[in-house]
Amino acid sequence: MIYDIRHVTTYSYGSAVSYARCSLRLKPVNGDGQQLISHAVEIKPRPINRASRLDFFGTDTESVLIETPHRLLRIDSRSRVAVNREARSRAADSPAWEDVREAAFASKSLGGGSPIGYVFASPLAPLEQPVTDYAAESFSRGEGIFRGAVDLMHRIRTGFKYDPKATEIHTPLKEVFEKRHGVCQDFAHVMIAGLRGLGLPAAYVSGYLRTYPPAGQPRLQGADATHAWVAVWCGEPIGWVGFDPTNDILVENDHIVLAQGRDFSDVSPVDGVIVGSRRQKLGVAVDVVPVE
């Protein structure tokens, strides 16, 4: 499947902003069942400096410096991506979760893709005993990690209410868990924290969903904004597998990956600091259209 993606971010400010330093993580991953065909980001006002580098997690990160006073910042990202992932059965076999845990603990790499980076608490995914206990119900003794993760994803989908008004970026995990509601980001953090509590490697993935479903299928949640889901390390040779707890589906050809990190704070698509305005309004528009 080939997609044309348009992702427009706008910040409007109450007064002129004289300085902005941003980090952009807007370039879709090339590889891992995805092929990046083209990509361009247009920024207004024009930055005086733009520089790209790969961050620790291998994400293409662009540093942008704007010193032109402005009241409106517009970041327009266009990408064309081909996606071709193999489909998996929800009941597929996999190593027992306890063995995956030992294998992760014994990891001999600190790199961005190493499972050991994803078993500890991270800034937005603290480990909470109730969340760990909740996740533990999906992992009976000797259960395959894949089936356990499918079950946990399903329980989050059915047990939590999707409600874009209920939470914001800084709503603590504890509150999301207690009130059982939130958006894709919250569900991803809950699933991640639960898995890590058990010692299992779980990563946060940011990306897109196709906006319009194939005929006869329902529209997926999170399709008109950036989306977030979970990657679980299922031991060798399976490696990382994507789980979308918001929609209770495995990540296949409807998902386009932007970045993977420990939680949202590692992969935030647009991040930065500004000087000059206290009031700001954010707008995000995402379109993901199949080309063929």
Place this chain on the structure above:
Amino acid sequence: MADSAVHGSKARPRDRKVAQWTRDYVRLPGIPDEFITPDGAPREVWSRFFDYFASLSPPEITRRFGAADRHLREAGVSYRAPGETSERAWPLSHVPLLIDEVEWQQIAAGIVQRVTLLEEVLTDLYGDGRLIADGAVPAAAIAGSAEYLRAVCGIKPPGGRYLNLYAADIGRGPDGRWWVLGDRTQAPSGMGYALENRLVLSRAFADLYKSMNAERVAPFFEAFRDHLRASADRDEPRIGVLTPGRFSETYFEHATLARYLGYLLVEGDDLAVSGDRVHIRTVAGLKRLDVLLRRVDSNSLDPLELDASSQLGVPGLIDVLRKGGVVVANMPGSGVIESRALLGFLPNLARRLLGEDLKMPHIATWWCGQKSAREEVLDRLDDFAIEGAYGAAVPGFPGPGPVLAADLSASERDRLRNAISNRGIDYVGQELVSLSTTPVWDDGKLAPRPFVLRVFAAATADGWTVMPGGFCRIAERLDSRAVSMGQGARAADVWVVSEKAVTASTLLPTVDTVRIKRITGWVPSRAADNLFWLGRYLERAEGTLRLVRALSVPQRDPGKGPQHQSLERIQRLLVTWGATALGARANPSKIAAEALQNEEEFGSALSLVRAAQRNAASLRERLSPDAWQVITQMAERLAQPVEDDDGVVSTAELTLQELASFAGLAQENMNRAAGWRFLKMGRRIERAINSTRFARQFAYDEATGEDLDILLTLVDCQITYRSRYLVGALLPPVRDLVVLDPYNPRSVAFQAQELNDHIASLPTLRAGGLIERPQRLAVALQSTLITAEAATLDAKSLFALEQQLLELADAIGQRYFPHGASAMRPEKLMGLA
């Protein structure tokens, strides 16, 4: 021999004293002691010390201890316990910890070897990663640390090192050897306190200090300073101590270090990234900063790449490091090596990287991320102290560690067991050890107390150097575990005692290495801001005190002084100034007392002096101890309850005298660099505003002679007026003297002229020849006052004058201070985009 002297019949009185102290000194069973060896004899260095000590009479000992305490109090040595808002005095144990030079050399060799090893490990962890790939260090032992900064991976530390400063907490174990209890690599604290303790004790016991041949610590600081200077990539680098600010528990120490080493004390707000460099905001614009000695934790250093919620750092700092534009000591991320999870691997790493065995052992530690260690800990759970593998907390258990399984209930024990089984990577088991004790002096007796010694090492061009001394923390409880300043512990100086006389040294460099400099024309914007407001608050306090005095004198001496109506004007002014919550018609005595010392009212003299004190606290590295002391005294006096009108008058008068002495100190002792000008400008602008307000209130168009009399008292011009005019107080001459007379140092015109002089001497930003706004307003103000005539001065023009002054004060703030429009605090972009 001490023993024969004790028992000999001809024992001197001082020998008998030492013998008595020794007999009364009851060691803790089974625990080694610094003073007394296991076979019951005092160690030689301590005998020498107490022999001298015994020559002092008890009152003399009390006097010297008192002198030491007074010095600490006066210097404002303090710390803030976690969770407290006010600073506490520094509790000093007056008996230093003594360590024989020979033994010290072993300690120092162990420390140098250890920090050399840690530097190598850090270089590998953030660089090639061979130790991880080979399995010499488990990846999990690193990945779990919040101090493992992924953003820093692959950056070569500018200046060439991760560690520039290192500290280790050590203690003497049951076997008599010194043990490392923990490594401090993030931003070790205590060095400044050690320095302060040394200054105090060596002064109080100068003769003893000299006769004991204690090693000097100054050369250590000198070597460290040379090294930091050399680490920058230009000749005369600008170096700052980065502090979280005055609410940090060790803020006093940050200021001490900055002052002693001659560095700028800066907060994140003071710094800005521009180009590929870090700059400091000054009244003369951005100035490049080359080296940051940081006392802010790594994760708070850069909201853009690290903890996004931090307000303490500098956005873009990590990117500057990436480009090699600034040296940060220690390199962000260095704290990862403090993890207890790593301890068990260090002996092998020492053999592999240095080809040596560790010279100093550390507490035996089992990291439960490895199966065999985990099983051993679970098997003998009661034999271990369970600690967090990476930080102070033990995950799943409240408060800082350790958790002792033996102290837990059965269900809590199960929980601990489960936690270790599931996520062993988060826990270590450590051997339970008791540390040695050292004597403290309590009520004329010596008593043993457990202690922890913090030892410091600094990088120099010739390798690591260890401070001969350190920071000793002494526990009050006899449990020899868990010593922290917050838990009511005392601190002690540490003397490394040598056989030979030591050479004296201070921080004076040799003559040929110093370039003569006279004045630095700029000052950091935040310091300028604090100085300006220090001046304003003190001047406002003076105005309030003068009003209080004018109101109270007639209450104390009924029949004397002005009548009811004029007094009501004073009361009205105190009400509008926010000095009292009582109405203008309330009892004058009550109003005066409130305006003097009701701290609920922001305009009371006490509140104003407290506000000045807060500004001064942020300027500790710039103010002389004398100046700080005067402010503290004023606040203390104003806070003491006063009985009656006489008490109000005398408190007001004494405080006015102290204000004058502070002004004198500033005038006579402060360097005339830009900072001084801001202090003066603060006083000038506030005095001009106050004099204008007094004039509006008491020299109004229908003012009585009594009103004018009060005005002359308030602005301290009675004598001048009487010598100049033979008539009683009349409106035009009084207005002229108070507002327009440029020769009267209390007049508004005089303040305007001074303000103009100061502003003209400050650096300008616009080279285009345009006059800057503060100067434009100040010149306009002065010409108004020069050209005005007393006869045409009226209520309306006085009001306009006041507005002009307020506008000028505002313009000064906008132009020179960090909260001006030109340099707002960066706001974080928000939202899930």
